[in-house]
Amino acid sequence: MMKDPVTTITGITYERESIEQWLLKAKDCTCPITKQPLPRNSEFLTPNHTLRRLIQAWCSANEANGVDQIPTPKFPLTNAHVQKLVKDLEFPQRLHKTLEKLHDLAKENERNRRCMASAGVPEAMVHVITKCFKPGNKTTSCYCLEKALRILRLLWNTANMVDNNKMKRVLGENLDFLESLTWVLQLQTKNDVKVTIANEAMPVMKLAIEAIDSTPLGNLKLEFFKVIVSVMRNRELSQHAIKSSLHVLIEMCALGRNRTKIVESGAVVELVELVLEKPEKNVTELVFILLAHLCSCADGREQFVQHAAGIAVVSKRILRVSPTVDDRALHIFSLVSKFSASNEVVQEMLRVGAVSKLCMVLQADSADIYDENGG
Known part of the structure; x- marks a missing residue:
């Protein structure tokens, strides 16, 4: 049921919100009924006061049957x-x-x-x-x-x-x-x-x-x-x-x-x-x-490996959150392994289970490749 009926320049009456959405999103801006061209500017929509009063009168007459009253709409912002x-x-x-x-x-x-x-x-x-x-x-x-x-x-x-x-x-x-x-x-x-x-x-x-x-x-x-x-x-x-x-x-x-x-x-x-x-x-x-x-960058890697939980927290999130996290976590470990692989870092990766997690990733990827090839 219309709450704010408006009439287009083609003479067809629509609910204001519906026709405004149509004018905003339609690729070809035409009247849905007559297929004639319509201006996109909603200021060309004319309030249909007669129809609105009839709808409001019908609502009042059927209020005892649970029909809600429709308030008079505010004048549109210009x-x-x-x-x-x-x-x-x-x-x-x-x-x-x-x-x-x-x-x-x-x-x-x-x-x-x-x-x-x-x-x-x-x-x-x-x-x-x-x-x-x-x-x-x-x-x-x-x-x-x-x-x-x-x-x-x-x-x-x-x-x-x-x-x-x-x-x-x-x-x-x-x-x-x-x-x-x-x-x-x-x-x-x-x-x-x-x-x-x-x-x-x-x-x-x-x-x-x-x-x-x-x-x-x-x-x-x-x-x-x-x-x-x-x-x-x-x-x-x-x-x-x-x-x-x-x-x-x-x-x-x-x-x-x-x-x-x-x-x-x-x-x-x-x-x-x-x-x-x-x-x-x-x-x-x-x-x-x-x-x-x-x-x-070198300073970033240094801060990362020096943090007591850095390697551990990245390792724990692998295979637990999303493919995006897995991809970025492996990239972090790749950078650390290539440029910052001191004995202390290697020992830390072993201690927190990072190496085991990398093996799990290899195993998961191998299984996917095996399935794709019909194995």
């Missing part, structure tokens, strides 16, 4: 309304209330989020977050940051609504936004901001890293990586925030001297400690991918 709210962000006295309104609209439904994304709200949130990055009224900054981060994450994460090419142009080679997020995460290590803000900031950091031009990312300072590693260390943060920190470090490994800086920031020790806590499968996979990257 680009003009959103753009007015974006302009209000420029006035400090309206900032709090405007951010609240935008946040409520973003939470309400997907249509609002699409409208907000096309009206420039993500770019406006980047501006608000960057503006907060300066000494001043900490209460105001924290409030603005939390709202702006939540709005940006809602828009960026929902059905890829944010145009990464547009965000790339907005962020460009200017690292102000990245520095703002780093500042927020740095405050959480000093307990100067709520955990909820850091939980919002780290996923946004991951999305920003994917959108920012890679050239300046190869010249980030050691302090940046220390902050990201501190997020990985903080068990009060959400799993999503910790996963985002791992994604960021993996993304950065291939750029400039970042791999060495990540090692210097103490990431290897923290990764081993994280695996010892037996995290969920996808976290373990990310840890092993990153650990394999870091063990490809």
